[in-house]
Amino acid sequence: MKKIITSIAATSLLATLAAMPLTANAEKVLRFAHDNKADMMENPAHAFTGVFKNIVEAASNGEIRVEIYPSNQLGSAKEHIQMVRDGQIQGTLSSTGALASYYPRIGVLDVPFAFNSNASTYEVLDGSFGKALAADIDASLGDVKVLGFPDTGGFFSVTNSKRAINTLEDFKGIRIRTMTLPTHQKIIQSLGGEAYPLAWGEVYSSLQTGVIDGQMNPIPTVTFAKFDEVQEYLTLTNHLFAPYTLMLNKAFYDGLTDEERKIIHFAAQSGIVAGRGLSRVIEASERGLEGLKKTMKVNALSATEHERFREATQPVVIEDIRQSQDGKGVELLDLFLNETQQANDKLYLN
Numbered sequence: 232m233k234k235i236i237t238s239i240a241a242t243s244l245l246a247t248l249a250a251m252p253l254t255a256n257a258e259k260v261l262r263f264a265h266d267n268k269a270d271m272m273e274n275p276a277h278a279f280t281g282v283f284k285n286i287v288e289a290a291s292n293g294e295i296r297v298e299i300y301p302s303n304q305l306g307s308a309k310e311h312i313q314m315v316r317d318g319q320i321q322g323t324l325s326s327t328g329a330l331a332s333y334y335p336r337i338g339v340l341d342v343p344f345a346f347n348s349n350a351s352t353y354e355v356l357d358g359s360f361g362k363a364l365a366a367d368i369d370a371s372l373g374d375v376k377v378l379g380f381p382d383t384g385g386f387f388s389v390t391n392s393k394r395a396i397n398t399l400e401d402f403k404g405i406r407i408r409t410m411t412l413p414t415h416q417k418i419i420q421s422l423g424g425e426a427y428p429l430a431w432g433e434v435y436s437s438l439q440t441g442v443i444d445g446q447m448n449p450i451p452t453v454t455f456a457k458f459d460e461v462q463e464y465l466t467l468t469n470h471l472f473a474p475y476t477l478m479l480n481k482a483f484y485d486g487l488t489d490e491e492r493k494i495i496h497f498a499a500q501s502g503i504v505a506g507r508g509l510s511r512v513i514e515a516s517e518r519g520l521e522g523l524k525k526t527m528k529v530n531a532l533s534a535t536e537h538e539r540f541r542e543a544t545q546p547v548v549i550e551d552i553r554q555s556q557d558g559k560g561v562e563l564l565d566l567f568l569n570e571t572q573q574a575n576d577k578l579y580l581n
Contacts, residue, residue, distance in 0.1 A: 258293065259491070261483070262400045263322040264300040264347050266431070267306045267338025273518070275382045275506035275518040276324050276387065276475065277301055282505040286498035295491060297501075308431075312478070316374045321483045324381060324475040328410030334368055341414035343470045344541040344546055347575040349385060351508065352472045353572035356380040358414045360566050367477065367563065378485040378499040380474040382507040384449030385514055387471040392463040395530055406432055408446040417551050418470065419447075421544040438462060439478070447471070450520055451513040459526040465532040470540065477503070 240299060263283070267276040275433075284297035305314065309327035314320045330337045346352050355361065357379075365377035376478040389396060390403050403423040411413040415424035427443050437443045445462065447470075453459065477499060487495065513519040532540060552564055 244324040244441075248481055251315050252303075259295045259483075259487070260293060261287065261295060261297045261322055261479075262300065264303075264311045264320050265324045266303045266311070266326075267301060268455060269299070269301040272509070273513075274451055275316050275384055276514045277505040278509040279324065279381050279475075279477075279502040281502075283498045284503035286501055288397050290494045290498070291491060295487075295494070303432075309489055312375075315478055315480050316372065318480050322478065324477055326383065326410070326475060327473045328412055328415075330368075330476055331412055334371055336364075336367060336371070336556060336563055338412065338414050338475070338552055338570045339364075339556065339560060339564040340473060341412065341418070341471065341548065341552065342564075342567065343418050343544040344537075345567075345571045346386075346472055348438075348578055349472075349507075349511065349576050351571065352474070354473060354578065355567070355570045358570060358574075360563075360570040364563060364565060367414045367559065368478070369481070371548070372463075375478040376481045378479060378496060379503050380478045380511045381477055381503045383473060384451035385472070385477050386452065386469040387447045387449055387473070388467050389445060389447045389466045389470075390453060390458055390527070391464050391466075392441075393444050393464070395464050395528055397530060397532075398536055399543060399572075406444045408437065413470075413555065414552060415447075417548050418544050420545045422540065423543075434463065448475045449510070450509055450523070451518075452521055454513065454523065458527040459523055463528060465523055465527045465529045467536075468530070468540065469532075470544070478483055483508075526560065 263280055265276045265280060267274045269277055271281040280299045280301070284299060287295050287297050301322070301503055305311065308326055309332065311320065311323040312329060314327050315323050324417070327337050327340060354372065361380055365379070368377045369375060386553045389407065393405050394401060396402055399422065404425065406425040406427050407419045408429045409419055409426050411428045416428060419426040428466070429437060429443065434446055435456060436460070438446065438458065446458065453465065484492065486494070515521070553561055556564060
């Protein structure tokens, strides 16, 4: 019944939004939805939107008004993408899992243990690979404009309620929730675990009831989702980096003046920097790893085990991506692998 009422409320709100004009008192309205809580200090998504809104409205002297709809007020992350495409809303931050059904080539990002550091991810996603990926999403979907790849919280860690994961053998038989992405499932299976695809809204209750043993997400996500209440062990595997895709409705973007587009791009880049910064602060603070250490048993993989995990997963997943992608997808994969290697080497040498 609660789901039905929520659905009716969201549908009613969408109908109201659709009936509202995009301009009021010379304003252009940019409606932006995401699936995280409305707390700028708790998660990178809302940190991004807060900075983005502030800059757009201030720099445009109020001629562009940004309305933020957090916490899935208008539907799921997947539904947000369709709303952007249909022009019901003008912007969203999409997870790789939500975007995959519209754009399967996003799977090229799912190479495990591809990056040596957070700085390497910025180098790649802000560089030639990120630009090529954004252009291909634009061309493939046709009705969106991608402006960058904000941080979802950093590298993925693994939590579980069974045992500490110190070695590859410790992973055997643990049932881990994944997004509905074949690549994520392949990673868990390659480590000897059992992959269990599950919608985000069902993760906490499934951990609580034992339907699943664990899950994988960045530290800030573990914190704001309160997984420490239903999980005992946290292992800093750092095996994946899955950014958001920042997209606007193309018709809305094309309808902006050159000056307004400059403001939007500046605000987007500023928001990306803010989200990345908050992710690092949360990781290092009581709101992140330091706080989790008080409620969970936390460990990092040794260098030897980190390499064993990489060897068990990376070749298998790369081959799986090659087999599942079309020619353009393979081209993007090769560019991704080349750019990550260069970024890792560059930052290591410096």
